[in-house]
Amino acid sequence: MNIRSVSINSSIRLSLVAIGLAAAIALAGSGCSSDAAANPDAPPAPGVGVATVVDTPVRQWDEFSGRIAAVESVELRPRVSGYVQRVAYDEGSEVEKGDLLFVIDQRPYRAALDQAEAQLERARAEARLSRNQHTRAQSLVEARAISREEFETRRAASAEGAAGVRAAEAAVAAARLDLQFTEVRAPVAGRAGRALVTAGNLAQADATLLTTVVSQDPVHVHFDADERAFLRYQALSRSGARDATSNPVRVGLMDEEGHPHAGTVDFVDNRVDSATGTVRARAVLPNPDRVFTPGLFARVQLEGSAEFDALLVDDKAVLTDQDRKYVYVLGDDNTAQRRDVTLGRVVDGLRVVETGLESGDQVIVAGVQKVFFPGMPVAPEQVAMTPEQAPDAAVIAAAATR
Known part of the structure; x- marks a missing residue:
């Protein structure tokens, strides 16, 4: 009985194995046939x-950040004290060198000039008298009509009169200069700022800030280069490939695409800032269309290599x-x-x-x-x-x- 059951179980197992093999072969066949059928419908190459x-x-260009600055910038202060009589320019307008900007009350300085000129006339009259007395004294001393002491006194008076004339002439020149200084003029051509002192206010000599004037064309752009770039530029300069102070630069503003403005480096500082590891450089740019205003942020490209x-x-x-x-x-x-x-x-x-x-x-x-x-x-x-x-x-x- 036991032998028969074992035989039946073995037969069942063999039948199951045969069925599994047949199923696997059927599945493999169907898979191959499906792959073969899919090849004609494969997606095209992308x-x-x-x-x-x-x-x-x-040519490679190094990128830096910089600021636009005026080539000439002047804080205008009066050279004489007085009350401002008139503001003679339009605030924010461009002015030429020598244009009248402010007028300080001239009356005290005209009076001082008149007084100095009167003192000059008196000094000249006294000098003429002293000179004539000295001339007569020369004739009298030769004729032994006066003492030598009196002759020396008259000669000294003549020299003193000449010195008095020179002092009076200097006083007239100073008074005339003070009168000229009551007209405050633009020392450079450029754009004038707002009037910080208006008519009726007291302006103190060399102290009161009246306005500022900044030049417009050309302009400078200041930027800081890192040590690695600085050393590379120095190597190019030593090799003769380029002058350190004539590197071409390209500049773009915040609202511009790329770097449309061309300029040239005209200054490199004489030391590297040990705190930041950078060296200050400066480029000069033409500004005929007044695109640049001092203080603007600028994107700077500096030519970093020779052509290759x-x-x-x-x-x-x-x-x-x-x-x-x-x-x-x-x-x-x-x-x-x-x-x-x-x-x-x-x-x-x-x-x-x-x-x-x-x-x-x-x-x-x-x-x-x-x-x-x-x-x-x-x-x-x-x-x-x-x-x-x-x-x-x-x-x-x-x-x-x-």
């Missing part, structure tokens, strides 16, 4: 935009794999091939590729997110290698339908 690597001579040949790609083509950068290059069979690259700076919106690419390579710059693995087939569409002319979705969609 459309991507490819562009030829730009091979061109470039470089390969450039759009930053949108660059992907990151942990600490490595790479791009996809179009292969001969329209497949995406990975290339690890070493990147440099951005030049005119494109990224410098130092290693990893060769001239003539076709780089995927649009639709790169559709490439899931190296060697994947793609449908390329030629585009330009510029950020402004990157292909739009319609171009990629058209490429995908091919």
Whole structure:
């Protein structure tokens, strides 16, 4: 009885194994047939935009932040004291050198000038009398008609009279100068600020601030360069490639695209600030259209290298794999091939590729997110290698339908 049940159980197990093998074979067959049937309906290769690597001579530019400053800036203060009689300019207007800005009450200074001129006339009269007496004394002393002591006295009086004339002339010149100083004029050409003292107020000599005048054309832009950039510029200067105080700069304001204004560095400070690790530099810019106003923030680009040949790609083509950068290059069979690259700076919106690419390579710059693995087939569409002319979705969609 036991032997028979064991035999029956063995037969059942063998039957179940046979049924399982048959099912597996049937499933495998159906899977193969379904895969084979799906191949004709496989999706097309994704459309991507490819562009030829730009091979061109470039110059690298370093970026700094700066401030616009006037070449000449004057705080206007009176040189004589008195009550302001008139404000003779329009606040905020441009003035020429020598234009009248303020008038201080001139009456006391005219009276002082008249008094000084009267003193001069009296001194001249006394000097003439002393000179004539000295001349007569010379004749009398030769005839022994007067003593030598009296002659010396008359000669001294003549010299004293001449000195008195010179002193009176100096007093007249000082009084005339004070009278001129009652007319406060622009010491430089530029734009005048608001009048800080109006008519009727007392202005103290060398103390009261009347207004400010800042020059308009040209202007300076001050910026701070880091030590690494400073040392690089010094090396270029020592090599003779460039004068340290004639580096070209490009400047842009807050509301401007790019750096449309060109200028030249005309000054570099004589020391590095140990607290900040920077050195102050200054560039000069023409300002005929009055685009720049002193105090404005400026974005400054300073030419950081001599001209060299470089390969450039759009930053949108660059992907990151942990600490490595790479791009996809179009292969001969329209497949995406990975290339690890070493990147440099951005030049005119494109990224410098130092290693990893060769001239003539076709780089995927649009639709790169559709490439899931190296060697994947793609449908390329030629585009330009510029950020402004990157292909739009319609171009990629058209490429995908091919």
